Amino acid sequence: xxxxxxxxxxxxxxFSQRQRAIDFVMGFExxxxxxxxxxxxxxxxxxxxxxxxxxxxxxxxxxxxxHHDTFNGIPESAVTATGMEIIxxxxxxxxxxxxxxxxxxxxxxxxxxxxxxxxxxxxxxxxPERPFLPVLMKGDLRELDASxxxxxxxxxxxxRLTSHSNLERSDIEKVIQRRLENLxxx
Numbered sequence: 001x002x003x004x005x006x007x008x009x010x011x012x013x014x015f016s017q018r019q020r021a022i023d024f025v026m027g028f029e030x031x032x033x034x035x036x037x038x039x040x041x042x043x044x045x046x047x048x049x050x051x052x053x054x055x056x057x058x059x060x061x062x063x064x065x066x067h068h069d070t071f072n073g074i075p076e077s078a079v080t081a082t083g084m085e086i087i088x089x090x091x092x093x094x095x096x097x098x099x100x101x102x103x104x105x106x107x108x109x110x111x112x113x114x115x116x117x118x119x120x121x122x123x124x125x126x127x128p129e130r131p132f133l134p135v136l137m138k139g140d141l142r143e144l145d146a147s148x149x150x151x152x153x154x155x156x157x158x159x160r161l162t163s164h165s166n167l168e169r170s171d172i173e174k175v176i177q178r179r180l181e182n183l184x185x186x
Contacts, residue, residue: 007036007138008060016146022050024088024149025058025141031183033176034060035135035154037076042135042156044175045069058141071164071172078160079135084122085142085150086115097183100150119180130159133176 015021026048034043045063062070083102088095091114099118100110113121126132134153144150158169
């Protein structure tokens with residue numbers, strides 16, 4: 001399968017629990033937007049495929065019929081790493097999602113909380129003009145302790161999109177926030 005955008009082809013070779021990582025990432029399809037820095041695009045409507053001819057690769061395919069769901073001209077400087085990760089786990093005997101939030105207290109430590117609670121806490125700490133808007137990039141699907149799949153989160157800063165109109169910035173913010181509402185369920 002050929003693609004002009006290598007940021008949309010993720011390698012799964014290094015995963016010791018590859019099928020677990022595949023099952024995990026499929027739960028995020030169209031729930032977290034994907035950013036490609038090489039073409040400066042944000043994809044809000046896409047599918048995840050695992051083509052046979054590209055062994056051990058994950059391919060993100062933007063919906064070709066929804067050009068309006070792709071935002072162009074997003075500079076790399078508008079997207080930063082957060083250090084936060086989404087991981088699977090058990091809560092009240094049910095498979096759930098958790099957010100690992102780094103915090104500094106002498107040495108850097110991590111607090112793990114249920115996903116929706118963690119997102120609410122992070123959002124409350126952000127000023128209203130700079131909301132927490134998570135996105136994914138190539139390399140964000142990882143493995144903890146060689147067995148637990150996790151998704152590292154990046155963040156888009158709409159206030160840094162100076163070449164975009166207020167309407168475009170508002171649209172980006174709204175679509176990411178709508179996706180987050182569906183994120184807590186596997």
